[in-house]
Amino acid sequence: MSLPHAILTALLEKPSSGLELTRRFDRSIGYFWSATHQQIYRELGKLEQAGHIRALPAAQPTRGQKKEYEVLPAGREELTAWVTKAEDPKPVRDPLLLRLRAAGVVGSEGLEAELVRHLALHRRQLAEYTAIEARDFPPERTTTEQDRLRHLVLRGGIELETFWTKWLTDALAAFHVNP
Numbered sequence: 001m002s003l004p005h006a007i008l009t010a011l012l013e014k015p016s017s018g019l020e021l022t023r024r025f026d027r028s029i030g031y032f033w034s035a036t037h038q039q040i041y042r043e044l045g046k047l048e049q050a051g052h053i054r055a056l057p058a059a060q061p062t063r064g065q066k067k068e069y070e071v072l073p074a075g076r077e078e079l080t081a082w083v084t085k086a087e088d089p090k091p092v093r094d095p096l097l098l099r100l101r102a103a104g105v106v107g108s109e110g111l112e113a114e115l116v117r118h119l120a121l122h123r124r125q126l127a128e129y130t131a132i133e134a135r136d137f138p139p140e141r142t143t144t145e146q147d148r149l150r151h152l153v154l155r156g157g158i159e160l161e162t163f164w165t166k167w168l169t170d171a172l173a174a175f176h177v178n179p
Helices: 002-013 018-027 037-049 073-083 095-106 111-136 145-174
Strands: 053-055 068-071
Touching (some): 002 068, 002 073, 037 053, 095 111
């Protein structure tokens, strides 16, 4: 149920077309809630049908012109209610953890390479997040509540990537591999 809320959030930040939303998901929201182009367009249709968003009127009607959407009061109410809704944490479902468990049964030959690959991916993501933090949230910057909350989400991503890089380094040490 979170994709519609991610879309409502993005549209409240800035009215956008489906294509613009897809690009914004790739650059920001997608770091913690991914969606395909098709999923976004499907949800836009559902949100419009539910009366949560509407397509903005075009200045000049043109065939094939992309629609730009904005959130209606009912959409804002839905998002506000969702923000305060109680929801239990979801259990971690990571195939790598399951592979490690399976390796305990069938053997771990070749698993080290996958651990090294994952470590490189998490290090790259951590570097990207820290670069975003340095660029967008320098210590001297005066922040609004909106900026503080965005920074808090980014810090969550940094902490998760820090966890994974440490955990994978420890896992490789258990295989006697020094990455």
